[in-house]
Amino acid sequence: MIPSISNAQQTTDLLNLYSYSNSIISKLKIKLTTSEFNRVENTCQNCTIGEVSSFDHFLPKDEFPEFSVHPKNLIPSCSKCNGKKSVNWRNGLNSLFLNLYLDNLPDTQYLFVNVDHNLDFTFIIDNRNHIDLDLFSVIESHYIKLDLVNRFLENSNKVVSELSNTINSFKNKLPRAEIIDSVIETESSNRVLYGSNYWQSILKLTLVNNAVFMNNFYT
Numbered sequence: 001m002i003p004s005i006s007n008a009q010q011t012t013d014l015l016n017l018y019s020y021s022n023s024i025i026s027k028l029k030i031k032l033t034t035s036e037f038n039r040v041e042n043t044c045q046n047c048t049i050g051e052v053s054s055f056d057h058f059l060p061k062d063e064f065p066e067f068s069v070h071p072k073n074l075i076p077s078c079s080k081c082n083g084k085k086s087v088n089w090r091n092g093l094n095s096l097f098l099n100l101y102l103d104n105l106p107d108t109q110y111l112f113v114n115v116d117h118n119l120d121f122t123f124i125i126d127n128r129n130h131i132d133l134d135l136f137s138v139i140e141s142h143y144i145k146l147d148l149v150n151r152f153l154e155n156s157n158k159v160v161s162e163l164s165n166t167i168n169s170f171k172n173k174l175p176r177a178e179i180i181d182s183v184i185e186t187e188s189s190n191r192v193l194y195g196s197n198y199w200q201s202i203l204k205l206t207l208v209n210n211a212v213f214m215n216n217f218y219t
């Protein structure tokens with residue numbers, strides 16, 4: 001049932017009810033960011049980069065005060081995503097952002113990493129695996145509006161170092177193929193936890209499957 005509000009006072013009351021520091025909202029945040037493995041997932045679900053520091057109102061609270069404290073309208077979010085999203089959420093009848101509660105994210109890969117011969121790389125969103133066009137257009141808009149491909153790149157050094165450290169510490173103990181297999185196995189588990197298009201997994205998988213990258217460790 002859609003709640004209805006009849007006067008300005010009710011609107012004000014509903015807006016006042018919402019406060020990130022409000023203890024009920026804080027408890028909700030803990031509940032929403034604790035995974036089924038009881039591990040606190042304090043990572044922003046809009047970008048999977050930053051830490052959760054606020055709730056993003058999927059439907060802006062000024063436009064929809066009746067949903068200002070509705071749990072399904074509160075998306076745990078980092079401040080960067082929250083700021084970039086602001087009050088935008090639709091263009092006509094089309095949603096501009098993925099709603100993590102309502103949208104069924106495809107298991108199909110749509111995030112890719114292009115690596116050149118100097119090992120410089122870029123993230124791209126591509127529909128080569130034929131995702132439904134309406135859904136793909138929301139995915140594309142979500143990534144563009146939140147500037148995600150650039151933000152992934154800015155945060156990639158840490159991911160590449162982590163992978164390099166793993167390879168360096170095992171390269172004299174295990175055959176190259178076994179190291180690659182174990183990275184693939186770890187990242188498959190991470191994709192179950194964080195989504196099939198989790199940027200860190202896509203980056204690591206692309207790099208271990210790149211012969212130029214791997215050869216660097218064996219010269």
Ligand SMILES: [Zn+2]
Binds near residue numbers: 077
């Ligand atoms: Zn974020």
